[in-house]
Amino acid sequence: MKENALAERLLTVGTAVLAVDGTVVGTVSGLSRNPSGHVDRIRVTSSMPSEQVILIIRDKYFSVIDQAVQLKITIAELEAMPQAMTEDKAAGSPRDF
Numbered sequence: 001m002k003e004n005a006l007a008e009r010l011l012t013v014g015t016a017v018l019a020v021d022g023t024v025v026g027t028v029s030g031l032s033r034n035p036s037g038h039v040d041r042i043r044v045t046s047s048m049p050s051e052q053v054i055l056i057i058r059d060k061y062f063s064v065i066d067q068a069v070q071l072k073i074t075i076a077e078l079e080a081m082p083q084a085m086t087e088d089k090a091a092g093s094p095r096d097f
Helices: 002-010 075-080
Strands: 016-018 024-033 039-047 052-058 062-065 068-071
Touching: 002 062, 016 039
Parallel strands: 016 068
Antiparallel strands: 016 024, 024 039, 039 052, 062 068
């Protein structure tokens, strides 16, 4: 448990993100910590063959190991997840966040 807590404290933007089978699926592009320092969720930016995909993943779906984030889901499950909003389309603005 202490080892995982230390790994979480060292987690930074740019850390590799691995699917459950160990395949690199992207990098951490943002993270959210609670007041005690636990990482509640990460934003993963993945370059799929045709487009960049941004996902928000809650802590129950990943663990921090060594110098990487190990997901508990497969690539197929990742591809089925809804993407994070990167444009303010709801307000009718073409402005990127």
